[in-house]
Amino acid sequence: MTPAEEAHPGPVMTAHRAGLVGCRSCGRVWPEAETSCGRCGGALVPPDRRCLNAVWAWLAAGFIFYIPANLFPMLKTSTFGGLRGSSESTILGGVVELMHYGNYGIAAIIFVASVMVPVGKFVAIAWLALVAGRPATVRAAHKRLHLYEVVEFIGRWSMIDVFVVAILSALVQLGFVASIHPGPAAVSFALSVAFTMLSAQSFDPRLIWRGLPLRSRKDPE
Amino acid sequence: MTDTPPPQRSDAPLKPAEPVRKPAARAVRAGLPLIWLVPIAALVVTLGVGWNMIASRGTLISVAFKDATGITPGETALKFREITVGKVESVRFTEDLQQVEVNMRVDKDLAPYIDKDAQFWIVRPQVSAQGISRLDTVLTGSFVEGYWDDKVDGPQTEFQGLDKPPLTSFGEQGTWIVLSAERSRGMTEGAPVLFRGLPVGRMQNLRLSENDEGVLTDVFIAAPYDQLLTTNTVFWDTSGFSISLGAQGLSLNVNSLASVLQGGAEFATLTSGGAPVEDGHVFSLQPDRAAAEANLFADEGRVLRLTMLIGQSVQGLETGANVQFMGLTVGRVTGLAARVVKDADGRDHVEQEVTLAITPERLGLSGEATPEEALDFIAGQVRAGLRARIASAGFFGTSLQVELAELPDAEPAELDRDGQPHPIIPSVPGEISDFSETAQGFLARVGNLPIEEALKSATDMMNSVTAIASSEDTRAIPAALRGTLEDAQAAAGEIRQVTTELRESGAMGELRRMVDEAAAAAEAVKLAAADVPAMVDRIDAAATKIEAVDYASIGTEAEGILRDVRALLGTEDAEQLPKNLSETLKSASGLLNDLRDGNAAGSLNNALASASTAAQDVSDAAKRLPQLSARLEALAARADAVIAAYGDRSNFNNETINLMREMRRAANAFGSLARTIERNPQAFILGR
Numbered sequence: 076m077t078p079a080e081e082a083h084p085g086p087v088m089t090a091h092r093a094g095l096v097g098c099r100s101c102g103r104v105w106p107e108a109e110t111s112c113g114r115c116g117g118a119l120v121p122p123d124r125r126c127l128n129a130v131w132a133w134l135a136a137g138f139i140f141y142i143p144a145n146l147f148p149m150l151k152t153s154t155f156g157g158l159r160g161s162s163e164s165t166i167l168g169g170v171v172e173l174m175h176y177g178n179y180g181i182a183a184i185i186f187v188a189s190v191m192v193p194v195g196k197f198v199a200i201a202w203l204a205l206v207a208g209r210p211a212t213v214r215a216a217h218k219r220l221h222l223y224e225v226v227e228f229i230g231r232w233s234m235i236d237v238f239v240v241a242i243l244s245a246l247v248q249l250g251f252v253a254s255i256h257p258g259p260a261a262v263s264f265a266l267s268v269a270f271t272m273l274s275a276q277s278f279d280p281r282l283i284w285r286g287l288p289l290r291s292r293k294d295p296e
Numbered sequence: 297m298t299d300t301p302p303p304q305r306s307d308a309p310l311k312p313a314e315p316v317r318k319p320a321a322r323a324v325r326a327g328l329p330l331i332w333l334v335p336i337a338a339l340v341v342t343l344g345v346g347w348n349m350i351a352s353r354g355t356l357i358s359v360a361f362k363d364a365t366g367i368t369p370g371e372t373a374l375k376f377r378e379i380t381v382g383k384v385e386s387v388r389f390t391e392d393l394q395q396v397e398v399n400m401r402v403d404k405d406l407a408p409y410i411d412k413d414a415q416f417w418i419v420r421p422q423v424s425a426q427g428i429s430r431l432d433t434v435l436t437g438s439f440v441e442g443y444w445d446d447k448v449d450g451p452q453t454e455f456q457g458l459d460k461p462p463l464t465s466f467g468e469q470g471t472w473i474v475l476s477a478e479r480s481r482g483m484t485e486g487a488p489v490l491f492r493g494l495p496v497g498r499m500q501n502l503r504l505s506e507n508d509e510g511v512l513t514d515v516f517i518a519a520p521y522d523q524l525l526t527t528n529t530v531f532w533d534t535s536g537f538s539i540s541l542g543a544q545g546l547s548l549n550v551n552s553l554a555s556v557l558q559g560g561a562e563f564a565t566l567t568s569g570g571a572p573v574e575d576g577h578v579f580s581l582q583p584d585r586a587a588a589e590a591n592l593f594a595d596e597g598r599v600l601r602l603t604m605l606i607g608q609s610v611q612g613l614e615t616g617a618n619v620q621f622m623g624l625t626v627g628r629v630t631g632l633a634a635r636v637v638k639d640a641d642g643r644d645h646v647e648q649e650v651t652l653a654i655t656p657e658r659l660g661l662s663g664e665a666t667p668e669e670a671l672d673f674i675a676g677q678v679r680a681g682l683r684a685r686i687a688s689a690g691f692f693g694t695s696l697q698v699e700l701a702e703l704p705d706a707e708p709a710e711l712d713r714d715g716q717p718h719p720i721i722p723s724v725p726g727e728i729s730d731f732s733e734t735a736q737g738f739l740a741r742v743g744n745l746p747i748e749e750a751l752k753s754a755t756d757m758m759n760s761v762t763a764i765a766s767s768e769d770t771r772a773i774p775a776a777l778r779g780t781l782e783d784a785q786a787a788a789g790e791i792r793q794v795t796t797e798l799r800e801s802g803a804m805g806e807l808r809r810m811v812d813e814a815a816a817a818a819e820a821v822k823l824a825a826a827d828v829p830a831m832v833d834r835i836d837a838a839a840t841k842i843e844a845v846d847y848a849s850i851g852t853e854a855e856g857i858l859r860d861v862r863a864l865l866g867t868e869d870a871e872q873l874p875k876n877l878s879e880t881l882k883s884a885s886g887l888l889n890d891l892r893d894g895n896a897a898g899s900l901n902n903a904l905a906s907a908s909t910a911a912q913d914v915s916d917a918a919k920r921l922p923q924l925s926a927r928l929e930a931l932a933a934r935a936d937a938v939i940a941a942y943g944d945r946s947n948f949n950n951e952t953i954n955l956m957r958e959m960r961r962a963a964n965a966f967g968s969l970a971r972t973i974e975r976n977p978q979a980f981i982l983g984r
Contacts, residue, residue, distance in 0.1 A: 135339075270338065
C-alpha cells in the first residue's frame with residue numbers, strides 16, 4: 076500500500092474524475108477544455124483506450140522484428156578471410172554454444188538480456204494494454220504502474236545485445252585473420268527493441284487509473 | 297469504466313472547471329490507420345527479408361564421398377574456381393553406411409549450372425612425384441571443390457564425389473585421348489605425357505580395358521598441344537630407364553626423375569599426313585621409342601606388305617626387325633609364321649613366312665604413291681635382281697634383319713603379286729647358318745681358348761723367373777761372366793805375351809843366327825878337320841845333349857796341347873767360344889808349328905851349343921804353353937759350366953750366347969789387334 080493510499084483511504088481521485096487532463100510531457104494538469112499544455116506546449120490528450128491501438132501496433136511491429144532477430148544470425152565471424160570458415164550464430168545458438176563451453180555466466184547474461192527481457196516486455200506491455208482501463212483495485216493499479224515503470228526502465232537496457240554486436244564489429248576487424256560483422260538479426264533486434272520502447276511509450280499510464288472503483292470501501296483487500 | 301461524471305461533483309472541492317468534454321476519440325480515430333501501418337510495414341519488411349534470405353539461401357545439393365576427411369559442417373566451403381560458392385551444411389552417412397553424404401548449400405545463381413556433368417572432390421594437401429600441392433589447405437582446412445561447365449542442363453542435387461581431384465578440369469580446351477597398353481608399365485595416375493620432354497598432359501583414370509586385355513588410361517592433351525596429335529602420332533613409355541642392346545648397339549635412356557618415379561609417356565608425330573585426332577582416339581602405348589617407330593610402319597595405312605618365304609631357320613629374326621634396302625631402313629618385319637608348301641617334287645615342307653611392312657616413301661617413292669605403284673616399282677626391281685634375304689644385325693650377328701639386296705646374277709624371278717596373304721617377294725638364302733652359329737662359334741672360340749694352360753704357363757714362367765732370379769747361379773752369372781772375360785783377357789794377354797816373348801827372344805833371328813853359326817861351325821868343322829875326332833866327340837856330346845833335350849816330348853806335349861785345343865775348339869760348346877780365341881789358339885798353334893819348324897831347324901843338332909840355349913829358351917817358352925792350355929781349358933770349362941748351367945733354359949742360353957757373341961767380338965778385336973801387330977808391328981807405332 077502506498078503512502079498516498081494510506082493518506083487517502085477514500086475513493087481515489089483521478090484527474091479524469093476531477094475533470095482535468097494531465098500533460099504527458101510535464102505532468103501538469105489542465106482543465107479538460109485545454110488542448111495544449113500551457114507549461115511545456117505538449118498536446119493535451121485525454122486518456123482513451125483507443126490510444127492502445129498504437130501500443131498494439133508498435134508491439135506487433137516489435138514482435139514481428141523479434142522473430143527474425145532470433146532466426147537470423149546475430150554475428151558473422153570469419154577467420155582467415157573466410158577460408159578457415161565463417162560462423163554465424165543466432166542469439167539462442169550463441170547461448171547454447173556458450174553453455175557448451177561452460178560459460179554459464181555469460182550465457183545467462185545474454186539469455187536474460189536478449190531473450191527474457193524482450194519477451195518479458197512483450198508480455199508485460201501486452202498485459203498492460205489488455206488490462207488498461209479495465210476495472211481494477213487500487214493495489215492492482217499500483218502493480219500495473221510498477222510494471223509499467225519497470226518496462227520503461229528496462230527498455231533502454233534491452234539494447235545491450237546490439238551494443239555488444241556493434242562494439243565487436245568495430246573492434247574485431249583484423250582483416251584477413253578474423254573479422255566480425257553484424258548479422259541481419261542485429262538490425263532486427265534493434266528494431267524490435269526500438270518498437271517495443273515505442274510501444275511502451277505509446278502506452279498511456281493514465282489508463283491504469285481509469286478502471287478504479289469509485290468507492291474505496293468496495294476495494295478488496 | 298464510466299464516462300458520466302459523479303452526480304455530487306458540483307460541491308466537491310476538486311470539481312473540474314468545465315464539465316463539457318470533447319470526444320476523446322478524435323486523435324485516435326485519425327491515428328488508427330496510420331499507426332497500424334508500422335506493424336504492417338514491419339511484417340512486410342520482415343517477411344521480405346526472410347523470404348529473400350530463404351530464396352537466396354541457395355540450393356541444397358548432396359554429394360557422396362567415400363570419406364569426409366577434413367569436412368566440418370557449417371565451415372567447409374564449396375569452391376568453384378577458387379571462389380566460395382557454397383558451404384557444407386551437414387554430413388551424414390548413406391543408408392548403407394558405405395559413403396558419406398555431404399550436404400552443401402550452393403549459391404542460387406550457380407545452382408542451375410550444377411548438372412550431371414558436375415564433379416566434386418575434396419581438396420587436401422597432396423604430395424606427389426611432381427611436388428607438393430594445395431599446401432594452403434593445411435592452414436585453412438580442406439574444402440570441397442566442384443567443377444561444372446557453363447551449360448544449364450537439368451540441375452541435379454545428388455552427386456557422386458571423386459576420390460581425388462581430376463588432373464584436368466574439363467573446362468580446359470584440349471583433346472581427350474586414350475592410351476592403351478598391354479601392361480600398365482609406365483602408366484600411373486597423374487603420370488606426365490611429354491612432347492619433346494615438355495609435359496603437355498597427364499594420365500588419369502587408369503583402368504582395365506574391356507575383356508581385361510590391356511590397360512587403358514585417359515590422357516588430356518591441353519590446347520594448343522593437342523594440335524600436335526595426328527592419327528600418325530606414336531606414344532611410347534618413358535618410365536624408368538631402359539638399356540637396350542639392339543641392332544643399333546647399346547643404348548641407355550633415362551628421362552626425368554619424375555618419369556623414373558612416376559612413369560610417363562612421350563609422343564611424337566614422326567610422319568606427316570595424319571588426320572586430326574578427335575576426342576577418344578585410342579593410341580597404343582609402345583614400350584619404347586624404337587618400338588613406337590616400328591609400330592609407325594605397321595600402323596600406316598599406305599604401308600606395303602610383302603611376304604618372303606625362307607626355308608631356313610629364322611632364329612634371331614623378330615617381329616619389328618628392320619627391313620633394309622641399300623642400307624636404309626625401309627620397313628619392319630611385322631609377322632613371322634610357318635606355312636606348309638609343296639616343293640617342285642610335290643613334297644610338303646615347312647617354310648618360314650615373313651611378313652614385311654614396307655613404307656613406300658622410304659623406297660624413294662613419292663608420298664602419294666599408291667601401294668600398286670610401289671608394287672610395280674618393286675616388281676621392276678625384282679626383275680633387275682632385287683631379292684630378299686636374311687642378314688645379320690647387331691653385335692654378334694645374333695639378331696637378324698631382312699635385307700633387300702640387289703643381286704643381278706641371281707636366278708630370274710618375279711614378284712608373285714597374287715601371293716597370299718601378301719605379294720611374295722623372291723628370296724635368296726642368306727648366310728643364315730653362319731648367323732645362327734656365329735654366336736655359338738664365338739662362344740666356342742672363347743671357350744676353346746687354352747686359358748687354363750695359358751694361365752698355367754704364365755704361372756710356371758713366373759715361378760721360373762722367380763726361381764732363376766733368386767738362384768745362386770743367377771747371382772753368380774755376372775761374376776762368372778766377369779771372370780770369363782778376365783780369363784779371356786788374361787789368355788789374350790798371355791798369348792800376346794808369348795808372342796812378344798817369342799819375338800823378343802828373337803827366336804827367328806836366333807835360329808837364323810844358329811843356322812849361321814851352324815854354317816860357321818860347319819865351316820869351322822871343315823877348317824878344323826884335324827880336330828874332327830874331338831869335334832865329333834864334342835858334337836856327339838852336343839848331339840847327345842840336344843837329344844837329351846827331348847824335343848819329341850816337347851813336340852808331343854805341344855801337339856797334345858794343340859789337340860786339346862783343337863778338341864776344345866771342335867766341341868759344340870767351343871763354337872760358342874769366341875772365334876778369336878780359336879784364332880788366337882790357331883796363332884798359338886802357328887807359333888807352335890813355327891816352333892816345330894824350329895825343331896826341324898833344331899834337327900841340326902850338330903849346331904852349336906848356343907842352339908841349346910836357344911832351344912832352352914824355346915823350351916822355356918814352350919813350357920809355359922801347358923799353363924796357357926790349362927788356363928784355356930779352365931776357361932773353356934768354366935764357360936762350359938756357365939753354359940751348362942743355363943743350357944736348358946733357352947732364354948738364358950740366348951743371353952749367354954749373346955754374351956759370348958759380345959765376348960767373341962771383343963776377343964775378335966783382340967785377335968785382329970794381335971794379328972795386326974804380328975803382321976805389321978810398326979803399325980803399333982805408326983798408327984797405320
